[in-house]
Amino acid sequence: QVALVESGGGLVQAGGSLRLSCAASGRAFTNYAMGWFRQAPGKEREFVAAINWSGSYTNYADSVKGRFTISRDNAKNTVYLQMNSLKAEDTAVYYCAGGRVYGLGFPSLRGYDSWGQGTQVTVSS
Numbered sequence: 651q652v653a654l655v656e657s658g659g660g661l662v663q664a665g666g667s668l669r670l671s672c673a674a675s676g677r678a679f680t681n682y683a684m685g686w687f688r689q690a691p692g693k694e695r696e697f698v699a700a701i702n703w704s705g706s707y708t709n710y711a712d713s714v715k716g717r718f719t720i721s722r723d724n725a726k727n728t729v730y731l732q733m734n735s736l737k738a739e740d741t742a743v744y745y746c747a748g749g750r751v752y753g754l755g756f757p758s759l760r761g762y763d764s765w766g767q768g769t770q771v772t773v774s775s
Contacts, residue, residue, distance in 0.1 A: 651676065651678065651748075651763055651764045652674045652675060652676035652678050652679050652682060652748050652764045653674065653675045653676060653764070654672055654673070654674050654746045654747070654748060654764055654765065654766035655672070655673050655766055655767070656670060656671065656672050656744065656745070656746045656766045656767065656768060656769040657670070657671050657672075657673070657769060658670040658671050658769060659744060659769030659770045659771045660770075660771070660772070661772045661773075661774065662736055662771075662772070662773055662774070663773070663774050664736060664737055664738055664773055664774065664775045665735060665736065666736050666773070667732070667733060667734045667735075667736065668733045668736065668771060669730060669731070669732050669733070670686070670730065670731040670733070670744055670746075670769060670771075671728055671729075671730055672684070672686075672728065672729045672730070672731075672746030672766060673726075673727060673728050674727045674728065674729070674748065674764075675727065678748075679724070679727045679748065680703060680724045680727075681703055681750070682703060682748040682749060682750065682751075682764070683700060683701065683702050683703055683748070683749060683750070683751040683752065683756065683761075684700065684701050684720075684722060684729040684746065684747070684748050685697065685698075685699065685700035685701075685746075685747045685748070685749075685751070685756060685762060686698040686699045686700070686720060686729075686731045686744060686745070686746060686747070687744070687745045687747055687759065688740075688742035688743065688744045688745065688771075689742055689743050689745070689768075690741060690742040690743075693742075695745065695759060696711065697711050697756070697757035697758075697759075698710070698711055698714055698718065698731070698744070699711065699714065699718055699719075699720040699731060700720065700751070700756035700757070701720045701721065701722050701729065702752070703724075704724075705721065705722050705724075708720055709756040709757065711757070713739075714733075714740075717733065717734050717735045717736075718731060718732065718733050718734070719731070719732040719734075720732075729746060731744070733771070736771075736773045737773060737775075738773050738774070738775040739773075740771060740773050741771060741772050741773050742770075742771060743768040743769065743770050743771075744768060744769050744770075744771050745765055745766055745767075745768045746765070746766040747759070747762035747764060747765050747766070748762060748763070748764040749761045749762035749763045749764060750763075
């Protein structure tokens, strides 16, 4: 497992941008796929984006394709989520997650064994 700490959330107007960061501690980071999930009030936690251990493969939820970009810097033990053209429906607590996840397993919460505490993103319309 790794310890994960998210940052970068906040309040932004619709159409604006935010970049979330997730700092990891622990040697397993470079072997872990990393994902971003979000949870809005009254809703279940849902998949947003994921990236494999090397950064060569990414996967996105249909709702964020073309607007969000996930990336990672293994030298800094950090994964990022660049969010552009934000919409009110993107409002949620965003969670960083890590685990030995591959391919079709990326969107499933079950494969991830490490979770951050979450960071709030609020988009005003």
